[in-house]
Amino acid sequence: MIHACNVDDVPMGEGRAITLAGRRIALFRSPTGWYALDHACPHLGGPLADGIVSDCSVICPLHARRFDLATGRALSGGEDVATHGVEIHGNRVMVRVGEPPVFADREAA
């Protein structure tokens, strides 16, 4: 598990990108919790962390592909995106790079 950032580093309802273990990852803070996806949209590499976040999805800013934050599923067609586990320990946002999230254990933001 890698300490990616602190809770306050990401504004509510937005995402930010970070490189962890050599992988570019987008971290999202939604009203329903924290999520991590690969940063690059599988379509044409758009920066997902810059997308518009709803309760449960993010929309790529380049061509509006939409992905489920929890599962990475492509909601408007096309390829899915990889997900990573996120845990909040106090003020620290921890990421399990390459391991899909387990939601039962996750603290809400």
Next chain:
Amino acid sequence: MTFRSREPRRAGIVVIGGGIAGQAVCEAVRERDRDVPITLICGEPVLPYDRVRLSEILVSGEDPDTLKLRPPEWFEDNRIEVRLGRWVHWCRPDERLLGLDGGETVAYDRLALATGSQPLMLPIPGADLPGVYPFRDPGDCEAIRLAAAGGARHAAVIGGGLLGLEAARGIAAQGCAVTVVHLLDRLMERQLDAGAARLLPPALRALGVDVALRKSTERITGAARVDGLEFTGGERLDADLVVMSIGIRPEVSLARSAGIDCRRGIVVDDHMRTSAPDVVAAGECAEHDGIVYGLVAPILEQARVAAATLCGREGGPPYRGSVPSAKLKVAGIDLVSVGDAEGEVEAVAADAEAGVYRKLIVRGGRAVGAVLLGDTRGAEALLAAVQAGEEVADPLARLAAAAAAGPGDLPDDAQICNCNGVCKGAIVAAVEQDGCTTPREVMARTRAGTGCGSCKTMVIDIVALAAGGLSDEPHYLCPCRKQTREDLAAQIRGCGLQSVSEVAAHCGTGRDCGACKPALAYLVSEINANRHREERDARFINDRVHANIQKDGTFSVVPRMYGGVTTPDELRRIADVAEKYDVPMVKVTGGQRLDLLGVRKQDLPAIWRELGMPSGHAYAKAVRTVKTCVGSDFCRFGLGDSVNLGIEIERAWEGLYTPAKVKSGVSGCPRNCAEATVKDIGVVAVEGGWQVRVGGAAGASVREADILATVATKAEALRLTTVFLQYYRENADYLERTYDFVPRIGLERLREIVLDEQHQAQLLERFRIAKAAVSDPWLERDEPYHPRQFTDLDEPADDEDAALVGPPSGGAR
């Protein structure tokens, strides 16, 4: 007491009282009889307006004119003579004669009394102090709003009924602290049971409205003006604004002095007849079966029966009393009450934490009432069930079924629009019999959905159902929650919503897919004249960082150059910045600007600082460029000073956001070198003046801009283009460019509005108010909305030493 069945004499029908009841009587009479002369006498100096929506005006500060039930032309078209600002001093039923102020007399054949009510004022010391108001007419509304917005520190509303709570919310919306003071131990005791009433104070407190229960006000204190309330027991509340909303007193003085039977109200029978021959009464002044109704739906029912009687059709359905139903119009609190709030069998579904309380009340096996708080699904179905006295074997199951009921499950007589008293059957008939095919047509014909707007979605669903799904899909701003721009605008205005998250909390819009969040953000900002609460998560990335995202995740920077005119000094700074930050491309744009392409997000603040130029808004749905030709300054053909007009226009509009981008141009002669004929807004100098054009395009499709008008001076050109811009800002759908908007509205209709002096004055006033709250977004370089507005997590945050910002560690570039 009978009505003689003869042709009316010329004196015709006279209606006294220009409220909702008086208006409804006029309308219902005219529907039945195209010819009978009708005279409407209004004491207030304005045409009948929708008093129920006064609280909306208190929140929004909109012109009370928008509350008018019908425009002046309607009265002309329907040949209704209206006497405004006239009071009736006496009535002699035996002579069929009325005496007006000033000594004039008016004869009638048949008379309708719709004199309404007066607000009750507590007869306590201090009730007449300056700063104490009733909440009854637009004048009260304006005075309260001005006091609340203009420095009152704490307001008190005496009376925790429907109207008192709406008044309190309106005061809170002006940023003034407010306490509702109520005599009893629960709010809205006439509509709510204890269980629902318990959930109300916490919900109100969340909206900035404090509640003090079991308080009996003994005096209102203050020397020159009010400074507080004193309660029984000596307790005190400081208040420099007091609104009294403790109830109404039926206005019966005219009827009483005419010898007509009155108790609390004017006594009427099942045909709304009073004790005097050929005189009916309806509305808040009337007492039927011992009950005076103060809610709009019963008043409309009474008006229809009264009109039938006036037209000599007493054979029609009699009035047997109404099931009262009330809806609280307060942001963030959904509350509907129908019929009785308590009874022998009660089924309750409640979730205190979520603020949800749903109850169905049953007596003798029949539905007699419902209370819905926090989740009002099925309100129409339950109202219909109570009105019909539906047999209910399993109340809990009935409550659950109501929540799941669709428009198809409603009976034809289910009331859909409470403001205008329209039932489902009337909406279906408009489709099936009158051939209406769209919700818009149905609303125009039946008036359903044109009051407070809260039933519009239901109206649309019923039209769709009646038209067999052929009804054209309304243009939803939020398809997930089926909310149109008009629906949402009505809710934002009516409830005083100031941010996207408040809208989301109110109706869920924006929470599901999130795609409509930028449209909501625009709507909230426009309606609040840019005094909304900005929430950046609702904005597209371009509007979070005020730059245009490129295919590789970098951004482009276009500084403002008014009219496309620049200076050597600006060019030098642009060149310096481009070199220092390794900007991969510098390009001249189609709108006569310089574009720095390929800029890293984290470099944006420093670049803006070093440019020292304002944002050109090239990334936003906003006023973009005003392209100009050199005009009369240098050009040997130039007729008009296009450069200066372009600069003036650009400065006047700079910083305003719009439904979609607005590109403009000003040409100094008809050779049109600034291509103004294919701009959203274009001005072309012609012999003797300026031609103003709108709705042009030169993109994927090409459209020649329509000529709105030709005006004589530069000042008029600026004024007319500004009027159009504001009209577009207020009425276009999000992302609807002017080249779609202008044909949708129609050039003729557009001209009627933007060339009308009264509309011009109002649009310009709202434009000025919106513009006054505009600032340069690039100033966020020094005041970011978040320490990481411009940085991802690998880099130091924005507020750390800028010199530490190095090249990114890879990835997003």
